[in-house]
Amino acid sequence: xxxxxxxxxxxxxxxxxxxxxxxxxxxxxxxxxxxxxxxxxxxxxxxxxxxxxxxxxxxxxxxxxxxxxxxxxxxxxxxxxxxxxxxxxxxxxxxxxxxxxxxxxxxxxxxxxxxxxxxxx
Amino acid sequence: xxxxxxxxxxxxxxxxxxxxxxxxxxxxxxxxxxxxxxxxxxxxxxxxxxxxxxxxxxxxxxxxxxxxxxxxxxxxxxxxxxxxxxxxxxxxxxxxxxxxxxxxxxxxxxxxxxxxxxxxxxxxxxxxxxxxxxxxxxxxxxxxxxxxxxxxxxxxxxxxxxxxxxxxxxxxxxxxxxxxxxxxxxxxx
Numbered sequence: 001x002x003x004x005x006x007x008x009x010x011x012x013x014x015x016x017x018x019x020x021x022x023x024x025x026x027x028x029x030x031x032x033x034x035x036x037x038x039x040x041x042x043x044x045x046x047x048x049x050x051x052x053x054x055x056x057x058x059x060x061x062x063x064x065x066x067x068x069x070x071x072x073x074x075x076x077x078x079x080x081x082x083x084x085x086x087x088x089x090x091x092x093x094x095x096x097x098x099x100x101x102x103x104x105x106x107x108x109x110x111x112x113x114x115x116x117x118x119x120x121x
Numbered sequence: 122x123x124x125x126x127x128x129x130x131x132x133x134x135x136x137x138x139x140x141x142x143x144x145x146x147x148x149x150x151x152x153x154x155x156x157x158x159x160x161x162x163x164x165x166x167x168x169x170x171x172x173x174x175x176x177x178x179x180x181x182x183x184x185x186x187x188x189x190x191x192x193x194x195x196x197x198x199x200x201x202x203x204x205x206x207x208x209x210x211x212x213x214x215x216x217x218x219x220x221x222x223x224x225x226x227x228x229x230x231x232x233x234x235x236x237x238x239x240x241x242x243x244x245x246x247x248x249x250x251x252x253x254x255x256x257x258x259x260x261x262x263x264x265x266x267x268x269x270x271x272x273x274x275x276x277x278x279x280x281x282x283x284x285x286x287x288x289x290x291x292x293x294x295x296x297x298x299x300x301x302x303x304x305x306x307x308x309x310x
Binding site for chain 2: 083084086087088090091096097098100101104105108109111112
């Protein structure tokens with residue numbers, strides 16, 4: 001084979017051949033729809049990456065509930081403590097008031113029944 | 122119409138709180154005194170104090186009271202207060218329902234015990250005026266004054282039961298007019 005024949009054979013082999021009708025459509029139909037995936041990807045990925053782990057998902061809620069309960073407990077304790085202090089003060093005042101009353105009534109009674117000129121009124 | 126309603130409310134208030142004496146006119150004596158005690162226990166405070174008591178009967182007695190007011194002043198010298206300072210208190214005791222049951226008058230010493238009695242309320246006022254000391258106590262509560270005498274069990278008030286009828290004479294026998302009971306009056310100048 002001459003050099004010219006070899007060149008002709010090679011040109012023929014490498015000659016562009018047009019695909020059959022509908023080839024491009026068939027190939028594209030078999031590929032997944034990337035355009036839709038690209039649209040969804042950024043949003044779904046951020047949510048799923050966080051919420052896909054239940055322990056992380058419930059942790060903030062649990063912390064919030066615990067903080068709320070702890071706060072309510074502390075508030076209730078403070079309130080009952082203050083109420084107790086006010087009650088203690090009120091009781092002290094009550095006892096003091098009754099003691100003063102007692103002393104004055106007793107004095108009046110003792111003066112009333114004090115012996116006068118050998119007798120008792 | 123509004124005036125009539127106001128008058129009705131005022132009359133109702135006077136009926137309900139007639140046994141309560143306003144002792145605030147005595148507060149000015151605190152500045153002159155060397156020692157003073159001013160105690161005012163309203164029903165809320167009494168309920169608070171009662172909440173700490175274990176004894177049911179005493180608790181009921183305390184919470185049944187409508188108020189306790191005490192003003193006590195001690196002075197360094199004689200004449201630091203005048204008898205007219207007590208006029209404001211005495212004026213309130215001239216109202217209906219009050220009766221002076223004990224009046225002891227000695228030199229520089231004057232002790233009066235007044236009772237208030239109505240269908241719905243009772244009360245006690247003690248005025249003790251000495252040369253260097255003046256004490257006024259007002260207790261208002263239920264119509265049954267013997268209940269006040271039972272308070273003796275709380276803080277050693279040994280004198281009250283006999284006077285108020287807790288273990289002795291019934292308070293119902295006290296005069297209902299404003300005149301003192303003659304048998305209980307002693308004047309010694």
